[in-house]
Amino acid sequence: MTTKRPPPDPVAVLRGHRTSVTALCFHPSKPILFTGDAAGELRIWDLVRHKTISSCRVHSPAAGVIGIATSSLLANKVLSQGRDGTVKCWEFVDGALSRQPLLTIKTNSYHFCKLNLSKIAVFSTQSGKAFPAEAHQKKMDPSTMQGIDGSKKDIESAEKTFDMEGEIHKKEMDSFPGCSPEQVSEIEVKGEVLLQTAGPSQLLSAHAKHHSVADTVSSPPLSCGQGKVFMAIAGEEPSVVDIWDIDSGEQVVHLKSPDFDSHGNPTEFSTKSRGMCMALQAFFPPKSHGFLNVLVGYEDGSLAWWDLRNPRTPVTSVRFHSEPVLSLALDEECRGGVSGAADEKIVFFSLDYDKGTCLLKKEINHPHPGISDISIRIDSKIFATAGWDHRVRVYDYHKRKPLAILKYHSATVTSVSFSKDCKLIASSSEDATIALWSLYPPGV
CATH class of the missing domain: 2.40.128.630 (Lipocalin)
Structure with a gap:
């Protein structure tokens, strides 16, 4: 009788946020992860050492960070979206964000729809x-x-x-x-x-x-x-x-x-x-x-x-x-x-x-309602979902079949993303942690 292999544990767990981690995004070319929380803090993580490089408050604690985005076209720039009706563009230099945003866009959008780059x-x-x-x-x-x-x-x-x-x-x-x-x-x-x-x-x-x-x-x-680079975002009228x-x-x-x-x-x-x-x-x-x-x-x-x-x-x-x-x-x-x-x-x-x-x-x-986020890997072979049931689920994109259930978080998983080299999955949660996973490497 064959037995199912247990799901893998995270290769690392990043701790540092004091409140719900609401958004995350990989740097387009460096082993760097950006994460944002409900208190308006944006943290920058070194994925080699699994440590915080720097952190700063990019939006007010009342608004929090609800979205983060990067693009290879933006080079060392990162966008943060707050529930204060603004999107800010920051420069990432020497392991830290610029003191002041390069650009502040007043969207007058105050709900929870995350921005998206073209x-x-x-x-x-x-x-x-x-x-x-x-x-x-x-x-x-x-x-x-x-x-x-x-x-x-x-x-x-x-x-x-x-x-x-x-x-x-x-x-x-x-x-x-x-x-x-x-x-x-x-x-x-x-x-x-x-x-x-x-x-x-x-x-x-x-x-x-x-x-x-x-x-x-x-x-x-x-x-x-x-x-x-163009940004799509919900407007003043939701x-x-x-x-x-x-x-x-x-x-x-x-x-x-x-x-x-x-x-x-x-x-x-x-x-x-x-x-x-x-x-x-x-x-x-x-x-x-x-x-x-x-x-x-x-x-x-x-x-x-x-x-x-x-x-x-x-x-x-x-x-x-x-x-x-x-x-x-x-x-x-x-x-x-x-x-x-x-x-x-x-x-x-x-x-x-x-x-x-x-x-x-x-x-x-799905066995439980609620999918907060979905990410398809750049090679379009697999994708992952962030669930309200505290689970990250991985699927075969072409065969449309489930592959693995990743269990670590103790609260709703808010975001999930693949690194550009396809080697890591990052998941964030309301339990204030970020989990890094490595499975189904590219080329296999």
């Missing part, structure tokens, strides 16, 4: 494999592409493909100024027909003539090839999603559907009727011609897929959960992902870019 998948036309998010933004150096199966030829091909998409977008916007929705259904470039992701009616040039400027604060980000340019600190788009159309008829999708925005994932899809898309989970259990070419109407909306959606994650190809909610379901879904649909692939019934 991600992108770049595909090699030779191998069909996806490169890790954000790698295309800088000149690709094979020596720095950790965990990637791709030759130098693949990398050059990916760069060329991305550059071509930028040219495609410029051409379509220049060639069809003020076009009607029926005039442009496809763009032909170099003998290949590239269908628009969400249909021609969502071209900004046509859309801007029919809708007020209030819905689009300024021109939406037209290309992800400019090295910019049901509205705002998009911010991190470089300029400017708000660029509101994602809001009206309750009634210009004739006084109820609209098919009303953000207000969906309740608060609870979870976000901003991304540049492979067929968006450089336009930012956002997947949003709402209080009523629904998901909405937005394309910034049409900030008034989502591409599609679905309702997979019976309770508020609390967590979302997309794989590195941005073709599918996982959602968790306050109910007992973990949902696998896929995004069909040609049809503009979000499809249910599989549901897994």
Whole structure:
């Protein structure tokens, strides 16, 4: 008779916070972990020595830290989100944060939806494999592409493909100024027909003539090839999603559907009727011609897929959960992902870019309700969930099967994240601890 192997213990437990640890994030290139707590403290951990490097209070104790984010495009910068209506950008130098934030964004958002930074998948036309998010933004150096199966030829091909998409977008916007929705259904470039992701009616040039400027604060980000990082966050109205340019600190788009159309008829999708925005994932899809898309989970259990070419109407909306959606994650190809909610379901879904649909692939019934956070490893082989039941659960992403239940925390697990080299999982909890786990190493 075979017996199941016991789940592994943490390789390390980080202690130092005096209250609930609410958010965590790995540095994009260094063995560093950032963690934030309910008292507004942000700690920086050395993952080699498992010790605190430095700590400082980045938000008031009354507000606390509810979100932390980094990006390879931001280099040594880290964002902290407080429940004081602000997001602050800090510089990380010599093991500590700058004395003053480089940028403070007043979002006027006071609830618990965590910010999310834009991600992108770049595909090699030779191998069909996806490169890790954000790698295309800088000149690709094979020596720095950790965990990637791709030759130098693949990398050059990916760069060329991305550059071509930028040219495609410029051409379509220049060639069809003020076009009607029926005039442009496809763009032909170099003998290949590239269908628009969400249909021609969502071209900004046509859309801007029919809708007020209030819905689009300024021109939406037209290309992800400019090295910019965009932040999606719930707005002053909890049901509205705002998009911010991190470089300029400017708000660029509101994602809001009206309750009634210009004739006084109820609209098919009303953000207000969906309740608060609870979870976000901003991304540049492979067929968006450089336009930012956002997947949003709402209080009523629904998901909405937005394309910034049409900030008034989502591409599609679905309702997979019976309770508020609390967590979302997309794989590195941005073709599918996982959602968790306050109910007992973990949902696998896929995004069909040609049809503009979000499809249910599989549901897994969770033994206990409540998934606070979900993280998919950069190689898209496994993912982990943070549960209200004090457990971290690890699943096979492609086979959609459970692999392990990690037990250490004595209270709700608030966040979970994979290191960029795929070797560590970090989990934070209301028990004021951070656990580091090592299992299912990459390449196995």
